[in-house]
Amino acid sequence: MDARATGPTPDSVLQTRLTALLGIRHPILLGGMHHLGTSGVVAAVVNAGAMGFITARSFESLDDYRADLRRCRTLTGGLPFGVNLTMSRREDYNRLVPDWIRIAFEEGVRLFESAGSSPEALVGPIHDGGGILVHKCPSVRHAVTAQRLGVDAVALVGLEEGGHPGANQLSAFVNGAFALERLDLPLVIGGGIGSGRQIAAALALGADGVVMGSRFMVASEIAAHDALKHRIVASDEHCSTTILGSLGDTWRVLANDSARAVQRLEAQGASDHAAFGDLILSSRTRQRVYQRGEVEAGIVSLGPAGGFADAIEPAGRIVARLVADARAACDALAGRRVGLPA
Ligand SMILES: Cc1cc2nc3c(=O)[nH]c(=O)nc-3n(C[C@H](O)[C@H](O)[C@H](O)COP(=O)(O)O)c2cc1C
Incomplete structure (x- = not known):
């Protein structure tokens, strides 16, 4: 019998608790990106069926932040998109967080990614406003704490993460496997993920999706000089x-x-x-x-996932390539399973 007649369809295999929670087609999150995570690239990934988060801390004023949320709403034609709340260890650097949440709700945004420190102060205001909070952290212990504090999903990053992976020296897949033993919530893993086969591997592990950043640095919509993008395209896993x-x-x-x-x-x-x-x-x-x-x-x-970048191209095209490669890897795995002796 054709393996595909009994196995999951290519579409259903990518549906997870995360896609259901966020109402998205593909289990891919573009995490917050300081100075770069603005409406252009976020709208592009959202329009491609994934999810992106506008990085509130990137803006010089609250008016600029609000204007970018409005621009994103226009670009996405009303599809949901998210806001990243990167908390600082320095309390005085967090004084705008309540405004970022208030303005997000005023502009119709209800999906949030938090990072940087405990989500304790965020859960109440976000849930009171009818929002959903994905908390991103670098260790299983922090993930367990976030679950206890009431977040809706956890994004767990390993030491390969571009940006701040914390002091925890464990890889995304080691963190993820341990977290799956201890968490009931939808679990996203990230750090070093830049190819569709890794997305398939994350799903095979039992994760509900992936969070990415470095692979999208070369997206045409990212507001960074092409010289940087060419440098990343020319690089490899040692970037x-x-x-x-x-x-x-x-x-x-x-x-x-x-x-x-x-x-x-x-x-x-x-x-x-x-x-x-x-x-x-x-x-x-x-x-x-x-x-x-x-x-x-x-x-x-930047993390090693930047090494997977092979062209400056629209973010939607990157999402489509990732999804096609993830489906192919899932199909290959299903075919191999069916080929095993009974
Ligand atoms: C240029 C850049 C800037 C980032 N800035 C932030 C940020 O401001 N807040 C945040 O929560 N994560 C930030 N991140 C982390 C990403 O959201 C994401 O978790 C990470 O890129 C995933 O790992 P990867 O780079 O290996 O794909 C940044 C990542 C990059 C590459």
Whole structure:
């Protein structure tokens, strides 16, 4: 008998608790991206059937933030999209969080991704407004705590994550396998995922979806200079390195001159963030790398998944390729299962 007559259809195999929770076609989240996660790329992934989160912290004013939510609503024609709330360890940096949530609700947004610290203060306001909260964290223990605090889904990232994977030195798939033993909530895994076969592997593991970032750095809608995108397209799995681990603030970034300069300062004993001057400031990255295209001149969050990028292309095309490859990998697995002796 044809394997496909009895097995799941290619479409149903990608349907999970996450796609049901968020009302999306594909179990792929584009996580928050500081300075880059704005309406253009978020709308593009949403229109392609995945989910994206506008990064509230990226905006210079609340008016700019609100205007971008409105732009995204127009671009998506009313499809749901999300907002990323990146919490800081410094309380004074979190004073706008209640406004970010209020404005999101006022603009009809009800999906949120939180990251950075405990979601405790977010669950109440988001649920009171009828919202859904996916909390992103780097360790199984944090995931279990988030479940107890009442979040609706957990995104668990491994050490391969572009950005801030925390001090936990475990991979996405190790974290994910342990988390599945301890969580009842929909579980998303991320970090290092840049191909459809990895999405299929995440689903085979039992995860409900993936969260991605680095693979989308080359999307045409990402507001970064093409010089950076060409650099990432030309790179491979060794495109990233980590900095600031010596300060307990591990950051996975593009392996460029600025990252190497930071590593040298760490080796010389630099012991607080101030010791790195403006080298590690996000304003420097925005101006010199994202705007001017000086790819060596600032720190860029990036993980090895950037190595999968092979062209600058629309985000919707990246989603479509990922989904087609994930389906092919699921089909191959199903075919192999059917081929086993009884
Ligand atoms: C350039 C860049 C900026 C990011 N900025 C944020 C951010 O502001 N807030 C956040 O929660 N995650 C941020 N992330 C992490 C992503 O949302 C996502 O969790 C991560 O990229 C997944 O791992 P991957 O890069 O290996 O795909 C960023 C990632 C990248 C590549």
